[in-house]
Amino acid sequence: MISYLINKFVPNAQDTKNQQVRSQVGRLCGWIGIFNNILLFLIKFMIGTVVQSVSIQADAINNLTDAISNIISIISFRISNKPADASHPYGHQRTETIASMFVGLIIVVLGFELAKESFTKIIHPGVIDFRWVTIFILCISIAMKLWMYSYNKALSKKYESSLLEATALDSISDVLGTTAVLISTILSPIFHFNLDGYMGVIVSVIILINAYNLIKDVINSLLGMAPDEQLVKDIKAFILQSNQVLGVHDFIVHNYGPNRNFASAHVEVNSQNDIFEIHDEIDNIERQVKDKFQVELVLHMDPVKVNDPETDEYKAIVSKAIKECNEQWQFHDFRIVSGPTHVNLVFDLVVPFDEKKTKQEIEQEIMSHINVSKEVYLVITIDYPFA
Missing domain, CATH: 3.30.70 (Alpha-Beta Plaits)
Known part of the structure; x- marks a missing residue:
């Protein structure tokens, strides 16, 4: 279904490196996520209120925050699609990374609030109210979140989107959390002991762990992570194919968001060769690297004595x-x-x-x-x- 919607509403959807395409795919996934999460929130919150289950209500609120996260992602994808300008010469793609940070902070607040309510429920457990409709709704919720995880995960790899990756991780954490609630709902009547608060604590821990991992990845990205080793090897090997280049060193890559990589390197060249021929070859290499690897490369010539x-x-x-x-x-x-x-x-x-x-x-x-x-x-x- 997602593939059908993408092909229908996103022109040239197979051009995964195109920023316009990435933005449209991200926003479409955001709108689908908003619809699914609000639907889950309404159903689960009503069921949680009827059966007086704090864990089900908390799980419902989690879906509502997911919808808010989807709104943030839609705004983020729209801003990140803006072209470079005088104030932001490297583009706006890092907006996705910043949006991921906001999503992480929202999840942290949710996790702590859920933990607080769950501890209250442990101290003051309520009456166990088992209903088959609750089981049915929770199973539907798990199935829907697994579906959302699968398509967000697949699209995050296809379009190299950290924000879609974050959405996928959030969905799988919801699956784990809702599964914990489902176990509580089934086992509490069997053991005649209200597990609701305890499962709420488990859900909060899962939420906080996922928030920590998400925020850690975002901070690492903002600080500047080491470039992909395979990308560096491939570009170096490509540069060394030139007859004018004797060696490559001081290779540095800067990332400013998806498909916004800038790199510089020093290339050793024979000091006795014609400088204009060398410069012409370096110009060609820079253009070819941009076309082949989508990396803006700047090369610096280091003349060396050969056969001295x-x-x-x-x-x-x-x-x-x-x-x-x-x-x-x-x-x-x-x-x-x-x-x-x-x-x-x-x-x-x-x-x-x-x-x-x-x-x-x-x-x-x-x-x-x-x-x-x-x-x-x-x-x-x-x-x-x-x-």
Whole structure:
């Protein structure tokens, strides 16, 4: 049914990278979610009031907050579709991430309110009121939420939407919560003990755990997460296909929302080749990467001496010394400044983020593994593996 509605109301729905398409799909899912959640809220709240079940009423209110979350997602998808402007040159796609944060905060408030009501119910349990209509409604609710989870999860992968992913996670938490309520409704009459409040606590814990995971992912995204390793490998491999490129390093990726990736990298090129030919090739690579990977790439040229005996000799010495010090260390941008009395060895050293040694300690350790007749000095820039 969802596929039918998307194909009917969203032109070019198969163009999953198109921001306009993503926005329309997200808003359509939002409207479907609002209808489903309000319907569930009305039915379950009435049943919960009739049978005096706080867990069913709380589950109903959870559906109402889900509808509010759907409204937020609709607004978010509309804003994120706005083109870049002078104040936001990288676009508005991060609106989805911010909206996910609001959804998470709403879920947190819900979780705490439910926990408070549930503890009250444990202290002051009510009369058990078993009705088959309650079982029927809860089963319908579980089935509907499973359906909502399945299509939101599938569409989140297809259209690479963190907000649809958040909606899917919210739906599966509702399934778990409603299942807990269903178990309470069935078992309470059997054991002659009102489990309503206890199941309400379980539901609140599930809600809070999902809220925590959602907010954690949102905060990580806003702080700047490491880029997808496979994407980095694929782009590097593509760049290295060029005959003009000898090596790639300092690859950095910045994400500003779905399909809004910006990257920069340094490419080593032969210093003896024609600079205009190299520049032309780099322009072509940048355009091809944008078309193939949807990444705005900027390349910086690092000219290196090729087949220079003295440079190659010292580079091999430094490579051996670094490997003996720490196999996790890597270096690039190597060059030498050779004078009559000494040689400066200039390079960038890439160390892990958890490296404990200071720059001075690193230099001393590398120097202890270098044994040459001429006086040498290290000029090192410490780098970290951003990609």
